[in-house]
Amino acid sequence: MKCNCCGKDLGEFTFDIAFQLPDAIWALSEAERQQRAQFDSDLSRLDDRYFIRGVAFVPVQGTDRQFGWGIWVEIPPENFFHYAKNFNSDNRGTASFSGKAANRLLHYPDTCGITMQVQLGDQTQRPIFTSTDPQHPLTLEQANGIPLERVHAYNDR
Template sequence: MNFSSSAPDYWEPGMEQARDCELTPDQCVIGGEAFFVRGLIELPVIGGDEVFSWGVWVSLSEKNFVRASELWETPGRESEPAYFGWLSTELFPYTPSTINLKAMLHTRPVGRRPIIELEPTDHPLAVEQRTGITMERVRELAEAVLHPEA
């Protein structure tokens, strides 16, 4: 019920050697000027209490990244206003591309990954976030991720 990306799409092998690049399970900095936070896009499953989630990355402004980092281990961080960002993970089951969809990153209590709310557009991923998906769609998504076409 969850698939995740280990890095933003802009991360390239070898970047970990650069002094101005860093990748952790929750945050990423590229070239000292691109800033990312990992969060979840949750899709409610229709007819039940389950949620399918995509673990994805959102780019933030430097100011918002610094603020989110300062509060990362602070109890009550979930009361912080949401941060605007751009989706920075390509989810191949979707067309058109998911790169650069507008999003809001909502922090949650310490120890829980932030929630990513997509701008309510007609993009299929944004529609599924708003309206939910069936268990059949969950199976389709899992099949697409686990067995991509060559």
């Protein structure tokens, strides 16, 4: 399958873009970050706010591929501590819960603060995020998919 706008093949595009930190932590000075935040690649905290990293998948139309936004979602402390404690367990049986997206994605209206449903996975999987904000285009894209041209746009940062 080739992109209609440039003729590049599916295989020439990156299908995941990941954020190292929630925007609120990224925005801090180095000194403030050290004082107020704790983080690794999956869990982070800023003062009394708690975040987990996962993936918001968007299916690519006409293919079996999905584009994955590796983003952070702010979740309630009780869900955070449950996840942190059971990080090395199979958490697929844990009921889903909601949080708020904590990164601003390019190519969209501001995604910070939109509601995300969180489904935990097993030991090998990052949590899966699904936008439930009825006003936001990411919700529609996750439900209906995107053409390959959209993946092309996401690759031009």
